[in-house]
Amino acid sequence: MTTTIEALAAYVHAARAVPLTAEAREAALRCILDLVAAAAAGVDAPGPRAARRAASVLHGAGDYPIWFTGQRSSLLGAVWANCSAAAALDIDDGHRIARGHPGAAIIPAAFAIAQQVGASAEDLLKAIVVGYEVGVAVGAARRFYANTGMWSGYGVIAAAGLLKGTPSDQLAQAFAIAGASAPNQLHAGAGPAFPALEGTDVKEGIPWSDVTAISALALAENGHCGPVALLDTDSHFRTAEIAAGLGSRLYIARSYFKFLSCCRHVHAPVEALLDLMARHDITADTIEAIAVDSYSGALRLTNRPDPQGFTEVQFSIPYCLGLVALHGREALLPLTEDLVERPEIVAIARKVSLRLDPEIEARFPAETLTRVTVEAAGRRYISEVTGPRGEASAPPSWQQLEEKLRVVTRRTAGDVQWTELLGAVQALREGDHDALFAAFRDLRLGGARASA
Secondary structure, eight states, X not given: OOOHHHHHHHHHHHHTTSOOOHHHHHXXXXXXXXXXXXXXXXXXXXXXXXXXXXXXHHTOOOSEEETTTTEEEOHHHHHHHHHHHHHTTSOSXXXXXXXXXXXXXHHHHHHHHHHHHTOOHHHHHHHHHHHXXXXXXXXXXXXXXXXXXXXXXXXXXXXXXHHHTOOHHHHHHHHHHHHHHSSSOBOSSSSBSSOOOOSSTTGGGHHHHHHHHHHHHHHHHTTOOOOTTTTOOTTTBOHXXXXXXXXXXXXXXXXXXXXXXXXXXXXXXXXXXXXHHHHHTOOGGGEEEEEEEEOHHHHTSOOOSSOOSHHHHTTOHHHHHHHHHHHOGGGGSSOOGGXXXXXXXXXXXXXXXXXXXXXXXXXXXXXXOBEEEEEETTEEEEOOOBOOTTOTTSOOOHHHHHHHHHHHTTTTOOHHHHHHHHHHHHHHHTTOOHHHHHHHHHOOOHHHHHTO
């Protein structure tokens, strides 16, 4: 009997011979443009800076670029550092049904493996589409919540294995090894061994999932074996859903895009608060209380009014509301270190209360909605039920994604860098990936740009 992991491997093997549809190709290009913006903006964040320093110690030298820094490392070192930059600001793409972030894991790995094997631009795009298809399928089928790193490695192996032409039997072993070695491991029951621990530079285990996945692929190609029945555990996964319809779901076309550098659960409250403040001329100094009616996923965040450090801010609804109340939307486009641990922001954050709303909860996780009530200057203002921007049901235009790149990199790049990056992505659209590889290798942004 064929296991689910073996079915995944067979799908990846067969996908090599299937040409990309126009819709799939366009979706991959949009996700790449968005990922370039996220990584270019995140290159100077604390987590990526640490990852780059550690990469040189742990993974050694090599010819793979650490994007936008002028530095190079080994395959593992570069992928680790580039994933870290892509995930650092929480402004990378996400997927509603998998409840996580495929792009920050799959796209940097695909580019690195494409360099390793000399893949064509079309094969690179195909690998990314297939990586999303596999990774999201596994993430969507789990019966419990676990962070992205638990399932994103499956997508990484699918993309890398397609590019390398890895045989099906070795791909199956790679999926099994990576699944058993991934971050956020399971215990013997039906859930993760630890509660979800966002708010740190670990970033849901996304960068480390790439290290384990690429290592697993190399191990499998050299004869290592793993538990190929891993996904056939009904208490943990809706097993029948994983392989059914693979290749026809086109999950990559159903990603959402983020226009604030914070957890997706924070977006709707921020949008609702900013709308109330604009419509009713509310100023931060008049706010007496803010009540957020939300769903269980949002309430599961740490949500400290006084988050400790840069990354924990991204997972605090109260602090982010205080931040935009005082400094507007641009304070999260993107978040900067100078806006961390500010007492005037904490003072507003302490006025925020979070409540579970049964009607909003019933629509989660298909939708991430909220209702915000503001009491200011003795009056009460209540928002509409509000959702975040950039959902798959109302996707942003290509021009809006280009503008996102310009806005989120305004502190790390200038006109020349923007022109080069956007031109490189456009060249990929026309079938030439050399310009984007050159931009990753040669462009210096942020601190690297300043020191050049």
